Amino acid sequence: xxxxxxxxxxxxxxxxxxxxxxxxxxxxxxxxxxxxxxxxxxxxxxxxxxxxxxxxxxxxxxxxxxxxxxxxxxxxxxxxxxxxxxxxxxxxxxxxxxxxxxxxxxxxxxxxx
Amino acid sequence: xxxxxxxxxxxxxxxxxxxxxxxxxxxxxxxxxxxxxxxxxxxxxxxxxxxxxxxxxxxxxxxxxxxxxxxxxxxxxxxxxxxxxxxxxxxxxxxxxxxxxxxxxxxxxxxxx
Numbered sequence: 001x002x003x004x005x006x007x008x009x010x011x012x013x014x015x016x017x018x019x020x021x022x023x024x025x026x027x028x029x030x031x032x033x034x035x036x037x038x039x040x041x042x043x044x045x046x047x048x049x050x051x052x053x054x055x056x057x058x059x060x061x062x063x064x065x066x067x068x069x070x071x072x073x074x075x076x077x078x079x080x081x082x083x084x085x086x087x088x089x090x091x092x093x094x095x096x097x098x099x100x101x102x103x104x105x106x107x108x109x110x111x112x113x
Numbered sequence: 114x115x116x117x118x119x120x121x122x123x124x125x126x127x128x129x130x131x132x133x134x135x136x137x138x139x140x141x142x143x144x145x146x147x148x149x150x151x152x153x154x155x156x157x158x159x160x161x162x163x164x165x166x167x168x169x170x171x172x173x174x175x176x177x178x179x180x181x182x183x184x185x186x187x188x189x190x191x192x193x194x195x196x197x198x199x200x201x202x203x204x205x206x207x208x209x210x211x212x213x214x215x216x217x218x219x220x221x222x223x224x225x226x
Contacts, residue, residue: 004156042202042218043157058213090156098144098164100206100214104156 003027004105006091012111019078021108023091031094032074033102034058034066036087043090049074081112115140117205117217125223130193134220136186136203144208148177148188151200151219160188160201193224 004025013019025032030051035043035058045058047066055066063085067075078085091105117138126132138146145164149157161170161177163186170177174191190197203217 042216044216045213048213088154092156097206098208099162100145101147101159101162102149102157102204102214104158107154107156109154 002106004091004093004103006089006105006108008108009106010109012113013081014113015080015082017081017112019081019110021076021078021089021091021110023074023076023105025072025074025091025093025103027093027103028071029093029095029103030071031096032068033092033094034064034074034076035090035092036060036085037090037107038087046076046089078110078112081110083112086110086112115205115207115215117203117215119201119203119217119220121220122218123221123223125225126193128193128195128224128226132190132193132222134188134190134201134203134222136188136205136217138184138186138203138205138215138217140184140205140207140215142208143181143184144206146177146179146186147204147206147214148175148186149202149204151202153199157202190222193222195224195226198222198224 033048034046049068089108092102094102147162148160151157163179176189200219202219
């Protein structure tokens with residue numbers, strides 16, 4: 001079974017709709033992350049969480065919010081989706097420092113029409 | 114500002130040939146450097162991780178080198194296979210307590226028969 005799972009894997013929605021992407025992990029890691037990836041570009045950090053009570057904004061947090069429901073669960077919400085949020089979204093967990101190796105989920109492909 | 118630059122942006126080689134991908138970074142203070150392989154539409158998978166004291170690390174046909182003085186790393190792929198076709202991402206972490214990583218935009222490698 002995959003260590004990091006994401007649901008849904010694909011989603012098509014309309015402008016203005018609220019969308020939630022969910023992430024679960026079985027690695028027992030405290031650290032979790034949400035990234036977006038646009039075609040041909042690198043990963044951009046949206047939000048990260050170092051434990052259940054710790055939530056931090058990343059480079060591109062505007063238009064997004066997150067919820068860390070438990071150590072194993074980290075959800076990303078788009079409050080009012082817009083077309084330029086069409087992208088591939090990845091959830092990840094990481095080993096603690098100094099290793100910091102990240103383990104990524106399979107991704108959610110989101111299309112906002 | 115922490116930055117990671119990768120070159121070339123894309124590369125096409127014939128099956129069986131070797132290739133080398135480059136990564137230059139300005140992340141400071143340096144903690145570790147990781148190379149990931151990302152197949153199209155999937156999450157990145159860790160290949161190697163190197164700390165300041167390590168200057169080479171191998172994982173099968175993949176060999177990463179690190180020169181912490183010049184802040185350069187390379188990923189050498191030996192005897193390429195069609196399955197090596199992917200994006201290769203260089204990621205550098207700093208030791209400033211934030212635990213965030215800086216991602217390069219990746220090099221897209223295409224291996225042709």
